[in-house]
Amino acid sequence: MYKLWDRVSVTFLAAGFFALILPLFTDFPFRWELLWICSVPAVAVMRVKDIQNGKKVEPILAIVFSVFIFGISLYSLLWISF
Numbered sequence: 001m002y003k004l005w006d007r008v009s010v011t012f013l014a015a016g017f018f019a020l021i022l023p024l025f026t027d028f029p030f031r032w033e034l035l036w037i038c039s040v041p042a043v044a045v046m047r048v049k050d051i052q053n054g055k056k057v058e059p060i061l062a063i064v065f066s067v068f069i070f071g072i073s074l075y076s077l078l079w080i081s082f
Helices: 002-025 032-052 057-080
Strands: none
Touching (some): 032 057
16 A cells, blocks of 8 residues: 555656646746645655654644645636636
8 A cells, every 4th residue: 555655646746847847848838836736745645654654743734734835826726827
C-alpha cells in the first residue's frame, strides 16, 4: 500500500513540475494555480504517510495549510480568471 501512495505522490509532483515548465515551451500562459493544484495532493499524501508512521502535529498543520492554498488556487482558477 505504501508503494501505491508513493507512486501517487510522485505522479502529482511530476504533474506540478510539468505545469511549471509548460509555459517555457508553449504559448500557454503561466498560472501559479496549476502548480499548487498539482502539488498539494502530493503534499497531503506524504503527510498522511507520516501520520501513519506515528507523527501527529506537524503533518496535520501541513495538510490544513495545503488544503487552504488548494482552495485559494481553485477559487482563483474558477472565478477570478473569467
